[in-house]
Amino acid sequence: MAPGRCSSWMNNECPAGNSAIEPYIAGHFMILCHAQTVKLYREKYKPYQKGQIGIVLVSPWFVPYSKRQADVKAAQRALDFMYGWFLNPLTYGDYPKSMHALVGKRLPNFTHEEAELVKGSYDFLGLNYYTSFYAANLPAVNTVNISMLTDSKTNLSSERNGKFIGDQTGYSMFYVYPRGLKDLLIYTKQKYKNPTIYITECGISYANITTIKQGTNDPQRVDFYRGHLLAVKQAIT
Numbered sequence: 001m002a003p004g005r006c007s008s009w010m011n012n013e014c015p016a017g018n019s020a021i022e023p024y025i026a027g028h029f030m031i032l033c034h035a036q037t038v039k040l041y042r043e044k045y046k047p048y049q050k051g052q053i054g055i056v057l058v059s060p061w062f063v064p065y066s067k068r069q070a071d072v073k074a075a076q077r078a079l080d081f082m083y084g085w086f087l088n089p090l091t092y093g094d095y096p097k098s099m100h101a102l103v104g105k106r107l108p109n110f111t112h113e114e115a116e117l118v119k120g121s122y123d124f125l126g127l128n129y130y131t132s133f134y135a136a137n138l139p140a141v142n143t144v145n146i147s148m149l150t151d152s153k154t155n156l157s158s159e160r161n162g163k164f165i166g167d168q169t170g171y172s173m174f175y176v177y178p179r180g181l182k183d184l185l186i187y188t189k190q191k192y193k194n195p196t197i198y199i200t201e202c203g204i205s206y207a208n209i210t211t212i213k214q215g216t217n218d219p220q221r222v223d224f225y226r227g228h229l230l231a232v233k234q235a236i237t
Contacts, residue, residue, distance in 0.1 A: 009145045020146035021106050028108040031089050035114075035121035055090065056126035056200050059083040061180030061187075065136035065160060074154045075135040077102070079187070081152040091192045093119035102151050125188070128201035131173070132180030134160050167220075170205035178227035185235035202228055 005017030038053050045051070062078040064071040080088070080096035088096045093115035099107055110118060133156040141153050158165050158175050166175035181202065188197065204224045209215050 007145070007147065010147065019148060020151075023148040024103065024107050027085060031086060031118055032114060035090075035118040038121040039117060052123035054124035054126050054196075054198070055086070055122045056128060057083060057086055058128035058130075058201070059184065060130065061132040061177070061184045062135040062154075062156070063132055063165070063180070065134045065155075065157075068137070070137035070139075071135065074137040074152075077152045078133070078135045078154045078156065081154075083184075087125070087188075087192055089115075089118045090122050091119065091195075098152070102153065106146075122195070124196040124198060125192075126198050126200035127184070127188070129181045129184060129199065130202065130204075131158075131169075131175055132165055132177040133158060134165060170207040170209075174204075176204065176224055176227070178224075178231040180231075181228055182231035182235045185232065189235075199232070 004014060005022060006014040007017060007019040008014055010019055034055060041051070041053055059079070059082050062075040062082075064075040077098045080098045084096040085099065088094065089110065094110060095107060136155045136157070138150075138153045138155040141150050158173070164175050166177040168175055181199075185197065188195065204221055206218075206220060
């Protein structure tokens, strides 16, 4: 959501905005602008520059909180609202079915011409991955204070049965979970027609690093990258 714009019930300091509608409108026109730019490049510049245009998306992986079908479906909805929101139109020309079902008329529609413009409008995917979350079904959602943040009817957490999903990083919301990268890569291959993927961001921060010696003697970061590189290898093979 744009800084300073949200529903007043979310933050009294927001002078204007609607958290139930505006994020979807902004995302919709971001997708259309991206697709129009790709069309322009492919028609006017690609014939002699031979370049490619991709898109960078950030997404965690979502692990079902339990084996219950309600939680399995919740994890899929979380992926749809975070990742499929953009990648589904770029691959298939429309938003995920779960978004249509839960957002309804608040979700903009693509015309036939727009869907054809958007579909296939990227040559590669830049993927930013940092962490994963547990996803549990959230059946009771406030129907008065509606927000894009709660439309997926999913409760996200980093903890299950008193145990965190991985080691905590310097950013309190992020926990180390290499398997999530592997699962996200495999999911992308199977769900979104095996696109070319570049991992454009994947890193870790640690708190209380105050000296050069502490910063250069960094076994935790070594372990982080070893684990995530192994996850990539497993996804490829």
